[in-house]
Structures are given as structure tokens and as C-alpha cells.
Amino acid sequence: MAEQETTALAPRLAEAIRDKLIAGELKPGQRLSEAALSAGLDVSRNSLREAFRLLTKEGLLRHEPNRGVFVSTPSMASIIDIYRVRRMIECRALANAYPNHPAVARMRVAVESARAARDRKDWGVVGSDNMAFHAAIVDLADSRRLSDFYAQIAAELRLSFGLLHDPELLHAPYVELNAGILSMLEAGDPQAAAAALDAYLMQSERTVLAAFSRMDAKG
Structure with missing residues (x-):
């Protein structure tokens, strides 16, 4: 027993x-x-x-x-793979999203909370709000399997963030980018929101990999 x-x-x-x-x-x-x-x-x-x-x-x-x-400590190869998977899951979920889906309200809460945390320079909370925003995007797909799988990806992603020592550089630019993606979705243009998210994830990946490379070069 x-x-x-x-x-x-x-x-x-x-x-x-x-x-x-x-x-x-x-x-x-x-x-x-x-x-x-x-x-x-x-x-x-x-x-x-x-x-x-x-x-x-x-x-x-x-x-x-x-x-x-x-x-675990993520490798550069795992970071690249994480972002590849994110683009496949998040952009597709967003492109097919219904603007009045309940998860959109959670996206709005995450954006407002991140703005407040940014203003008081609480970058740890900004990072957590960012994770909540992207988890809500995946929830737009209405697939429990995808949401459960994304939880593992999100944990690996946060570990990669934990390797970097400039949380403001890592998180600050994406607060308003999240807000912009949300506005496109709320305005009834999920395709534009998905295109913006794809560019956003490319930028985020470059930022993380560049910081990772600098850290690796310093030993």
C-alpha cells in the first residue's frame, strides 16, 4: 500500500x-x-x-x-532546441486562437503584473510573469497534452535564464512586446500576433545565446 x-x-x-x-x-x-x-x-x-x-x-x-x-544545467544545443519547439507550439496556438478565449484574460493579467514588477525593478517577478504569459498562449490550443508538455519546456527555459546574470537585459524588452502581441490578438488579428511572436522568439533566442556565449567565454 x-x-x-x-x-x-x-x-x-x-x-x-x-x-x-x-x-x-x-x-x-x-x-x-x-x-x-x-x-x-x-x-x-x-x-x-x-x-x-x-x-x-x-x-x-x-x-x-x-x-x-x-x-540540471542547460547546454547551448538544448537552448536552441527549446526555442525551436516554442516556435512550433506557441506560434501555431496563437495563429489559431479565438480572441475571447479564457486564456486571453490570463495573458492580460500577466502583462499588467509584469509592468508593475518592471517599474519596481523586480526582475524575478517579471520573468515569472513572462512564463505565465507564454503558458497562457499554449493554453489557447485547448490541449491538455500540449500544456503539460510545455510545462517541461518552460522549466528548461527558466533554467537557461538562470544561467544569465543580467535579468533586466533578459526580461525588460519583452514586457511591452508581450503587450503588443496581446493587443493584436484582442483586436481580432491572431495571424499578426503569431507573426510578431515568431520574430519575438527569434530575438529572445539570440539574446539568450549571446549571453550564454559570453558567459562560456569567461569560463
Whole structure:
């Protein structure tokens, strides 16, 4: 019975840890403490280890024998692949979106929250709002499978952001770009919104890869 409960609980724990990655609460290369996480999530270590196994299989965590479990560090190749997948999923979802879809309201909330966070220079919150904005875009497709898959992509994306040391450069330009994409959609032109998003993602990818290259050159 205990083993069945552990197996049943593990996916929910994995989702909770994935949410922490998306929120930027866990950083690339960080060693995870079983004791702290099991206490914080109020679960047994056995259940937590099963969740670790699932996230390791997804590539979000890595296990090092005799050392423990660590948050994965994205490579340049994985960043390129993440953006390729984002363009395929997000631009298609946006191009076929209904302007009055419930997810559009979540996009609006994310934009307004990001603007407020930008004004107080809280770049961590701006980053989280940006993630929420793009998750809402995927939700426009009305596919639970796509939304679940995107959660993994979003976690990997936030890890790549965590490698960079200039969050203002990374996030500030995209607050108003998000607002512009939202305005196009609300005005009933999802095709224009999708084209703007495609250009936006190209720009974002170049920014992340350039910063990654500078970091790599410095060792």
C-alpha cells in the first residue's frame, strides 16, 4: 500500500518541483536537499525520490552517485532546441486562437503584473510573469497534452535564464512586446500576433545565446 501511495504521489510532487523551477526558485547546478524538500512539501523521502526519478528522466534533474541530486544545467544545443519547439507550439496556438478565449484574460493579467514588477525593478517577478504569459498562449490550443508538455519546456527555459546574470537585459524588452502581441490578438488579428511572436522568439533566442556565449567565454 505504501509503495502504491508513493507511486501515485510522485507525479504531483514532480509537478510541484517543476513549478519551482519555472518560478526560478531552483537554480542550475543547485544541489537539492531531500530533508528540506520533504519537510517543505510535507511528504516522505521515498515519495520525493520517486519524483526526483521522474524529473531526472525529463532531464530537469541529474543524479550524481555519492553526491546527491542536482538541478540540471542547460547546454547551448538544448537552448536552441527549446526555442525551436516554442516556435512550433506557441506560434501555431496563437495563429489559431479565438480572441475571447479564457486564456486571453490570463495573458492580460500577466502583462499588467509584469509592468508593475518592471517599474519596481523586480526582475524575478517579471520573468515569472513572462512564463505565465507564454503558458497562457499554449493554453489557447485547448490541449491538455500540449500544456503539460510545455510545462517541461518552460522549466528548461527558466533554467537557461538562470544561467544569465543580467535579468533586466533578459526580461525588460519583452514586457511591452508581450503587450503588443496581446493587443493584436484582442483586436481580432491572431495571424499578426503569431507573426510578431515568431520574430519575438527569434530575438529572445539570440539574446539568450549571446549571453550564454559570453558567459562560456569567461569560463
